[in-house]
Amino acid sequence: MEIKTVxxxxxxxxxxxxxxxxxxxxxxxxxxxxxxxxxxxxxERTLSVAPVGCAVFAYHYFNFDCMEAPHGRTPAVxxxxxxxxxxxxxxxxxxxxxxxxxxxxxxxxxxNRGENITVIFVNxxxxxxxxxxxxxxxxxxxxxxxxxxxxxxxxxxxxxxxxEMLALTPGSAFLARSAVSSPQxxxxxxxxxxxxxxxxxxxxxFSLVEILSPCPVNWGLTPxxxxxxxxxxxIKEYPLGIIKDTIGP
Amino acid sequence: xxxxxKLITGNEAIGTGAIIAGCRYYFxxxxxxxxxxxxxxxxxLPPRGGVFIQSESELAAINMVMGAAAAGGRAMTSxxxxxxxxxxxxxxxxxxxxxxxxxxxVVRGGPGLGGIGPAQSDYFQSVKGGGHGDYHTITLxxxxxxxxxxxxxxxxELADQYRNPALILTDGLLGQMSxxxxxxxxxxxxxxxxxxxxxxxxGRPPLIIKSLFxxxxxxxxxxxxxxKKYAELKKKETRSEAFQTRGADIxxxxxxxxxxxxxxxxxxxxxxxxxxxxxxxxxxFPFPETTLRKMAERSKAVLVAELSMGxxxxxxxxxxxxxxxxxxxxxxxxMVFSMEEILEEVRKxxxxxxxxxxxx
Ligand code: SF4
Numbered sequence: 103m104e105i106k107t108v109x110x111x112x113x114x115x116x117x118x119x120x121x122x123x124x125x126x127x128x129x130x131x132x133x134x135x136x137x138x139x140x141x142x143x144x145x146e147r148t149l150s151v152a153p154v155g156c157a158v159f160a161y162h163y164f165n166f167d168c169m170e171a172p173h174g175r176t177p178a179v180x181x182x183x184x185x186x187x188x189x190x191x192x193x194x195x196x197x198x199x200x201x202x203x204x205x206x207x208x209x210x211x212x213x214n215r216g217e218n219i220t221v222i223f224v225n226x227x228x229x230x231x232x233x234x235x236x237x238x239x240x241x242x243x244x245x246x247x248x249x250x251x252x253x254x255x256x257x258x259x260x261x262x263x264x265x266e267m268l269a270l271t272p273g274s275a276f277l278a279r280s281a282v283s284s285p286q287x288x289x290x291x292x293x294x295x296x297x298x299x300x301x302x303x304x305x306x307x308f309s310l311v312e313i314l315s316p317c318p319v320n321w322g323l324t325p326x327x328x329x330x331x332x333x334x335x336x337i338k339e340y341p342l343g344i345i346k347d348t349i350g351p
Numbered sequence: 352x353x354x355x356x357k358l359i360t361g362n363e364a365i366g367t368g369a370i371i372a373g374c375r376y377y378f379x380x381x382x383x384x385x386x387x388x389x390x391x392x393x394x395x396l397p398p399r400g401g402v403f404i405q406s407e408s409e410l411a412a413i414n415m416v417m418g419a420a421a422a423g424g425r426a427m428t429s430x431x432x433x434x435x436x437x438x439x440x441x442x443x444x445x446x447x448x449x450x451x452x453x454x455x456x457v458v459r460g461g462p463g464l465g466g467i468g469p470a471q472s473d474y475f476q477s478v479k480g481g482g483h484g485d486y487h488t489i490t491l492x493x494x495x496x497x498x499x500x501x502x503x504x505x506x507x508e509l510a511d512q513y514r515n516p517a518l519i520l521t522d523g524l525l526g527q528m529s530x531x532x533x534x535x536x537x538x539x540x541x542x543x544x545x546x547x548x549x550x551x552x553x554g555r556p557p558l559i560i561k562s563l564f565x566x567x568x569x570x571x572x573x574x575x576x577x578x579k580k581y582a583e584l585k586k587k588e589t590r591s592e593a594f595q596t597r598g599a600d601i602x603x604x605x606x607x608x609x610x611x612x613x614x615x616x617x618x619x620x621x622x623x624x625x626x627x628x629x630x631x632x633x634x635x636f637p638f639p640e641t642t643l644r645k646m647a648e649r650s651k652a653v654l655v656a657e658l659s660m661g662x663x664x665x666x667x668x669x670x671x672x673x674x675x676x677x678x679x680x681x682x683x684x685x686m687v688f689s690m691e692e693i694l695e696e697v698r699k700x701x702x703x704x705x706x707x708x709x710x711x
Pocket of ligand 1: 121122123124125126127128156226230231316317318319320
């Protein structure tokens with residue numbers, strides 16, 4: 103019998119086991135990025151910025167240049183990197199607390215400048231690393247450690263749809279929302295990230311892919327339940343699909 | 352090195368010095384009294400292939416500087432007191448990540464929104480760290496338009512050499528006054544090998560630039576290593592100007608705008624027969640404590656003149672110890688002492704001294 107390799111680790115990932123919790127979406131998203139960089143032959147010209155949050159150690163897994171940034175400031179740091187190396191592939195990796203709370207100023211103005219960078223925006227509706235507090239993206243009535251009775255619209259406001267807000271900036275070229283909740287959605291996520299990277303390489307403007315991702319630990323669910331929650335509940339608040347595409351297919 | 356002379360403001364001299372030193376990346380946010388610097392850079396950088404971005408905030412500005420510096424670029428920002436406060440998180444990160452950059456603080460009176468008059472009230476923030484954690488910022492204090500240019504050039508070199516943020520500490524008086532400045536022509540900035548910079552991992556292992564060390568022993572080791580650089584800085588880069596200090600009985604100590612005024616005070620005092628001199632620190636971190644101590648030992652009294660509530664005096668007192676009594680003259684809130692006001696203090700000290708009392 104002939105033995106064929108049907109699954110292997112992308113070169114753009116180190117052979118380090120992920121520290122993420124069981125059922126966490128970060129590992130899948132890291133892998134998608136790494137596969138794409140391999141496929142695009144872009145690993146050696148990639149510069150990435152890791153956030154403050156669960157993915158702060160992204161550089162333990164990424165087999166390409168990576169730096170950290172203060173909480174929320176990755177778009178500004180990525181801007182600095184890109185302006186020095188305009189032909190490199192620059193992406194920032196951010197969570198929802200990082201991007202949609204403390205970093206709202208940076209993300210909006212980065213998009214509005216049409217900065218040729220890509221943002222991978224992981225939306226799991228909570229502050230994972232600090233133990234499950236409310237995020238701007240937390241759903242109404244969702245219980246978190248700082249909304250013990252559930253998020254109330256009158257007290258804490260509504261879930262923030264920042265990707266839709268970014269669509270209003272003329273500088274944003276490609277914005278999409280996907281989920282890592284099923285093999286099909288994972289394939290679509292990869293397609294979106296590829297498009298975002300291509301938009302960047304063609305210097306067409308700002309690109310961002312928002313990815314709905316499970317955080318079973320802080321949702322108090324099993325990994326399987328967490329994925330089901332995305333498909334049944336979270337997607338209703340955050341519909342999947344391309345939000346803005348100034349280039350077309 | 353050839354030079355041409357131009358009549359320019361201090362803020363323009365800073366911009367000019369930055370460009371001569373090879374700075375090609377400027378990020379900043381408007382605030383008075385330093386707006387001439389971003390305006391100058393927005394005119395002068397793009398034609399040289401450089402980048403100017405007016406950021407959405409000082410927070411964004413310092414983080415853009417961080418990215419550009421990590422990428423190996425010579426990057427700078429400028430602001431004034433409240434804006435510099437906002438940048439402190441980023442400066443702390445850059446010290447921890449060992450990234451070079453130049454930050455200009457054209458100080459205005461505080462606390463809070465304060466005023467826009469010249470002040471030296473950000474002294475502690477500048478020389479003691481400023482943000483969180485154990486670190487220092489190389490701090491240079493120009494006192495003329497010429498020094499605004501030269502010390503900015505030096506700041507870029509020191510930042511690159513020691514891989515640490517460097518700060519120009521000045522104020523609106525120096526920033527907005529026009530003076531004749533000799534501008535170097537055909538200057539070749541010293542090139543530094545930046546094998547630590549993010550350039551893509553072609554032909555080398557991937558690079559990580561970070562300040563996070565969750566293992567306590569790693570963080571301790573990192574901080575001790577950074578402090579070794581500070582020790583070397585102290586040894587090699589401490590700079591000060593001794594102005595008519597030979598045989599000086601009364602030693603004035605002042606920096607920046609105050610230092611400049613004190614030069615006139617020393618001349619006037621000498622004309623009256625009072626043996627006064629001035630030690631003007633050029634680097635505030637590292638602080639010229641050994642030089643100051645030696646000079647204090649040879650003098651009968653020390654007079655500190657500053658535009659803050661004794662922040663600078665604390666460091667002077669610490670260096671002088673019991674070598675001589677330390678007197679103090681200050682104005683704050685954007686008020687600046689006249690030459691005559693300080694001269695009067697000098698006269699008082701001189702009178703006490705000739706009055707035959709032991710304490711001069
Ligand atoms: S806390 Fe949530 S986001 Fe963080 S690693 Fe665990 S599952 Fe993933």
